[in-house]
Amino acid sequence: MAHVLAKELREAILQAAFEGKLSSFNNNDTPVYRLLEMIRNEKCELLKKGLISKTKPLPEIEDDEPPFDIPEHWVWERWGNLSNSIQYGANAGAISSGVAKLVRISDIQNNKVVWDTVPFCSLSKEEAKQYELNENDILFARTGGTVGKSVVVKNIPNDGFIYIFAGYLIRSNYNLNIDYRFLKYFMESDLYWSQLKEGTIGSAQPNCNGKTLSKMIVPLPPIEEQARIVARVDELMAKIDEYEKLENELVELKKNFPGDMKAAVLQAAMQGKLTNIYDYVECEYGNMFEISGGSQPSKNAFIDTPKEGYIQLYQTRDYGEKPQPVYIPIKYATKQTKEGDILLARYGGSLGKVFWAKDGAYNVAMAKVIFNKPELHDPRFVYYYHLSPIYQGFCLSVANGRSAQAGFNKDDIGSLPYPLFTIEEQKRIVEKLDKILPLCEKLEKEIA
Amino acid sequence: MSLLNLIKRLQDVMRKDQGVDGDVQRLAQIVWMIFLKVFDYKEEENELDDDYKPVIPVGYRWRDWANPMKEDGTPDIKNALTGDDLIAFVDNKLMPVLKGNAIMVNGSPRVVFDSTSEQALLVKTVMADAQNLMKDGYNLREVINLFNQVDLGERLDSHEFSEMYESLLDGLQAMGKYGEFHTPKAITRFGVDHVNPKLGQKCADWACGTGGFLVDIIDKLNEQKRLGHPEDYYALQNAAIGGEFKPMPYRLCITNLLLHGIDVPNIRYGDSLDIKNFSEYRGDDLVDIACLNPPYGGVASPSDKMSFPANMRSSETADLFVALTVKRLKKNGRAIVVVPDGFLFGNDNAKLEVKKYLMKECNLHTIIRLPQSCFAPYTSIATNLLFFDKTGPTAETWFYRMDMPEGYKHFSKTKPIRRDHFNVVDEWWDNRTEIKDPQEEGSTTETWKSKKYSIDEIAGNNYNLDLCGYPTEEKIILSPEETIKNFIEKRDQLDNKMDEKLKEIMDLLGVE
Numbered sequence: 001m002a003h004v005l006a007k008e009l010r011e012a013i014l015q016a017a018f019e020g021k022l023s024s025f026n027n028n029d030t031p032v033y034r035l036l037e038m039i040r041n042e043k044c045e046l047l048k049k050g051l052i053s054k055t056k057p058l059p060e061i062e063d064d065e066p067p068f069d070i071p072e073h074w075v076w077e078r079w080g081n082l083s084n085s086i087q088y089g090a091n092a093g094a095i096s097s098g099v100a101k102l103v104r105i106s107d108i109q110n111n112k113v114v115w116d117t118v119p120f121c122s123l124s125k126e127e128a129k130q131y132e133l134n135e136n137d138i139l140f141a142r143t144g145g146t147v148g149k150s151v152v153v154k155n156i157p158n159d160g161f162i163y164i165f166a167g168y169l170i171r172s173n174y175n176l177n178i179d180y181r182f183l184k185y186f187m188e189s190d191l192y193w194s195q196l197k198e199g200t201i202g203s204a205q206p207n208c209n210g211k212t213l214s215k216m217i218v219p220l221p222p223i224e225e226q227a228r229i230v231a232r233v234d235e236l237m238a239k240i241d242e243y244e245k246l247e248n249e250l251v252e253l254k255k256n257f258p259g260d261m262k263a264a265v266l267q268a269a270m271q272g273k274l275t276n277i278y279d280y281v282e283c284e285y286g287n288m289f290e291i292s293g294g295s296q297p298s299k300n301a302f303i304d305t306p307k308e309g310y311i312q313l314y315q316t317r318d319y320g321e322k323p324q325p326v327y328i329p330i331k332y333a334t335k336q337t338k339e340g341d342i343l344l345a346r347y348g349g350s351l352g353k354v355f356w357a358k359d360g361a362y363n364v365a366m367a368k369v370i371f372n373k374p375e376l377h378d379p380r381f382v383y384y385y386h387l388s389p390i391y392q393g394f395c396l397s398v399a400n401g402r403s404a405q406a407g408f409n410k411d412d413i414g415s416l417p418y419p420l421f422t423i424e425e426q427k428r429i430v431e432k433l434d435k436i437l438p439l440c441e442k443l444e445k446e447i448a
Numbered sequence: 449m450s451l452l453n454l455i456k457r458l459q460d461v462m463r464k465d466q467g468v469d470g471d472v473q474r475l476a477q478i479v480w481m482i483f484l485k486v487f488d489y490k491e492e493e494n495e496l497d498d499d500y501k502p503v504i505p506v507g508y509r510w511r512d513w514a515n516p517m518k519e520d521g522t523p524d525i526k527n528a529l530t531g532d533d534l535i536a537f538v539d540n541k542l543m544p545v546l547k548g549n550a551i552m553v554n555g556s557p558r559v560v561f562d563s564t565s566e567q568a569l570l571v572k573t574v575m576a577d578a579q580n581l582m583k584d585g586y587n588l589r590e591v592i593n594l595f596n597q598v599d600l601g602e603r604l605d606s607h608e609f610s611e612m613y614e615s616l617l618d619g620l621q622a623m624g625k626y627g628e629f630h631t632p633k634a635i636t637r638f639g640v641d642h643v644n645p646k647l648g649q650k651c652a653d654w655a656c657g658t659g660g661f662l663v664d665i666i667d668k669l670n671e672q673k674r675l676g677h678p679e680d681y682y683a684l685q686n687a688a689i690g691g692e693f694k695p696m697p698y699r700l701c702i703t704n705l706l707l708h709g710i711d712v713p714n715i716r717y718g719d720s721l722d723i724k725n726f727s728e729y730r731g732d733d734l735v736d737i738a739c740l741n742p743p744y745g746g747v748a749s750p751s752d753k754m755s756f757p758a759n760m761r762s763s764e765t766a767d768l769f770v771a772l773t774v775k776r777l778k779k780n781g782r783a784i785v786v787v788p789d790g791f792l793f794g795n796d797n798a799k800l801e802v803k804k805y806l807m808k809e810c811n812l813h814t815i816i817r818l819p820q821s822c823f824a825p826y827t828s829i830a831t832n833l834l835f836f837d838k839t840g841p842t843a844e845t846w847f848y849r850m851d852m853p854e855g856y857k858h859f860s861k862t863k864p865i866r867r868d869h870f871n872v873v874d875e876w877w878d879n880r881t882e883i884k885d886p887q888e889e890g891s892t893t894e895t896w897k898s899k900k901y902s903i904d905e906i907a908g909n910n911y912n913l914d915l916c917g918y919p920t921e922e923k924i925i926l927s928p929e930e931t932i933k934n935f936i937e938k939r940d941q942l943d944n945k946m947d948e949k950l951k952e953i954m955d956l957l958g959v960e
Binding site for chain 1: 459926927930935938
């Protein structure tokens with residue numbers, strides 16, 4: 001497997017950020033205990049006004065709870081204490097029109113809300129008000145395959161509809177004295193995800209509720225330092241994104257190379273370049289070979305164990321990884337191959353495959369290559385010809401042309417160029433290919 | 449006998465010989481023999497002028513050892529060397545002598561060929577790396593006799609000989625190793641037609657290979673020669689200048705020019721990129737006309753790069769040759785250079801600087817995009833023709849995409865590109881219009897077959913000259929060597945970029 005550095009780098013950057021290693025103490029920053037005071041006071045106010053409901057106080061953070069050390073001037077605090085409330089979304093279904101629009105987990109892609117796909121729901125304006133989304137809200141998925149996924153709500157459309165969030169989403173009404181971008185990065189860090197995992201019940205239908213989120217501990221720096229950390233992480237993440245692009249290009253390059261090599265070697269072979277013999281006659285495939293499609297006896301005649309008077313009917317899959325032998329009465333076996341014949345797969349996904357035939361009948365999905373003048377050909381060379389870009393390119397153009405199900409027929413293939421070398425030269429080319437191609441196969445493993 | 453037959457029979461005879469293995473070696477064997485025969489023919493021609501003294505010593509001229517004649521002008525078969533005698537002569541006497549080395553004469557070593565005239569030096573340079581590979585003297589005699597059936601004295605034959613020579617060179621296309629030194633005739637002719645050299649101008653190809661461009665230039669200048677004007681004859685003799693640094697194409701080029709009537713072909717045998725420092729080219733180094741198809745995919749040597757200004761030190765030889773051409777063009781000079789797609793869209797620093805330099809010093813007025821298989825079967829790399837002159841900086845560039853002619857899916861050994869395929873481009877050339885491609889159903893993208901772009905548009909697009917390209921790119925299969933080279937180049941490029949990026953990240957982290 002290719003080594004993926006970008007992902008590791010991101011994790012490392014976030015870890016460093018939350019250990020305080022990407023920022024430093026500044027005298028002018030508001031001390032963090034003041035921040036906590038502000039938060040507590042605001043919560044009290046809201047409670048008094050009845051805008052939020054009272055919740056059970058969260059336990060103190062034990063000495064051994066934090067998994068790593070943070071700078072002296074920071075503090076560990078529970079998420080619940082940093083939020084004014086943790087709110088579950090509206091339970092409503094999607095409908096075709098209304099006044100309120102419902103953001104669901106599926107509308108969150110690539111760390112953004114995809115506003116185009118957000119459907120209407122049945123809530124009235126009044127009912128919707130408490131769930132109305134605001135710029136910079138943080139939502140997180142509390143169940144489903146993507147439990148824990150978070151998003152910062154941005155660029156809410158200004159189209160007169162009221163946008164709300166669905167039941168499987170939780171909105172954390174974090175205190176506005178906290179930098180939401182800092183919180184968002186926290187929700188991407190290992191510390192967040194490991195706490196999430198611990199708090200997640202069940203694996204079949206993973207479910208993580210508001211309590212789990214509340215209990216999570218967060219390393220908290222002064223608010224000004226939060227902004228500085230965010231700026232640094234933004235810069236680094238942008239660079240890592242650029243790096244990741246390059247990494248992906250490299251992976252793609254390495255993936256394509258062995259195949260490109262094989263094609264190049266086969267092409268060179270067909271031009272005589274591997275053996276330095278350029279004396280070939282450029283013929284047409286149709287002059288050299290006939291292709292003869294197989295038979296398609298009725299499935300009623302198939303049996304799956306060999307029997308006297310029956311012969312195996314080979315299908316494309318029988319030349320692959322998972323053969324499923326079937327047998328038909330010999331009288332239906334009008335098209336047969338002998339061991340050493342060459343069969344070409346003609347249809348669909350198998351188009352382009354070439355097989356060394358076995359003794360037996362073959363079906364309509366394959367075609368036998370019949371040599372017009374057998375004395376002219378070394379069958380191994382003919383086999384390699386069909387692996388080369390000349391034939392493979394033809395198959396590709398057939399596959400991309402009309403429906404791949406139609407496959408190719410005699411006329412299509414007849415005009416393909418076929419280089420006719422002398423028998424000795426064919427033998428030499430085959431020997432060269434026998435040596436080089438296995439090396440290309442090995443490339444596939446070693447290059448990754 | 450017909451030319452094709454001659455070549456076939458030559459090859460058949462040589463195939464019998466143990467020492468000559470494969471088409472490439474056979475070609476090497478043919479080349480020095482052709483050269484000597486042609487050179488001797490030219491010497492005989494020149495001897496009609498009383499003043500001329502043949503350069504090659506008696507006994508070592510083709511007419512002496514390969515084709516001795518009786519008094520009555522018929523071949524002297526009895527005295528013609530053959531068998532072991534012939535091999536012994538060629539290996540022990542002919543080769544050393546023509547290279548300018550000493551042989552034993554009357555018991556003591558003597559340099560028989562001691563002339564230092566221009567023509568003598570030409571012979572010695574051409575023969576320097578030549579080798580006789582044939583081991584069987586009877587086979588060699590057969591080969592020589594076949595050659596002798598072509599009488600250069602007959603005007604028809606001489607023209608036929610040079611045609612045969614060129615079809616031999618065209619056949620080189622199939623021979624991977626030397627295909628890179630031969631540009632298809634159709635392309636060189638088209639290029640020279642539009643660069644339009646005039647008699648009296650100095651014309652150069654510093655990557656001349658087998659001399660395709662030079663020979664076309666000479667043919668064109670020849671048409672301008674006037675009877676009774678000896679100065680025209682001299683202008684023609686001195687018009688062409690070339691450079692080639694591999695021995696085989698060098699030899700082929702010399703012979704090619706000899707066959708086209710140039711007595712002392714002015715081809716420098718060496719690396720054109722490493723002659724002198726970039727800034728030192730001036731005066732006589734400059735030329736009026738430059739036509740080249742530089743090698744690409746090669747890696748420029750460190751000393752090549754050092755000759756160029758620091759900002760243009762590309763590893764890609766094609767880039768360096770473009771810069772060299774711009775430098776060595778006289779004011780108002782005209783040029784055509786064949787470059788790969790990589791030059792057009794590449795944007796590494798050095799390439800970018802070369803493109804900027806080209807478009808600032810010269811008027812890059814036309815880029816013709818050629819269909820992929822032009823150089824088939826040697827390579828499938830996509831190529832382009834850059835036409836520019838030194839009349840001032842580029843204000844705008846016309847792009848024209850040459851599409852495959854009717855009835856051709858791709859060019860090949862049996863259906864190569866021809867000069868008349870370019871007729872449609874010639875028509876467009878004098879009457880330039882923008883041609884839009886018919887839009888595909890449902891598509892909103894506009895593509896153009898021909899369009900002009902201003903320098904501002906090009907500069908704004910970071911000098912990406914990959915414009916008016918081919919709408920659907922078929923996947924190109926390169927040779928195995930090219931495939932590997934490409935992969936390693938791209939992988940190393942990516943590795944470098946990734947390392948750079950990681951360093952940027954480390955810098956941001958404040959790591960030393």
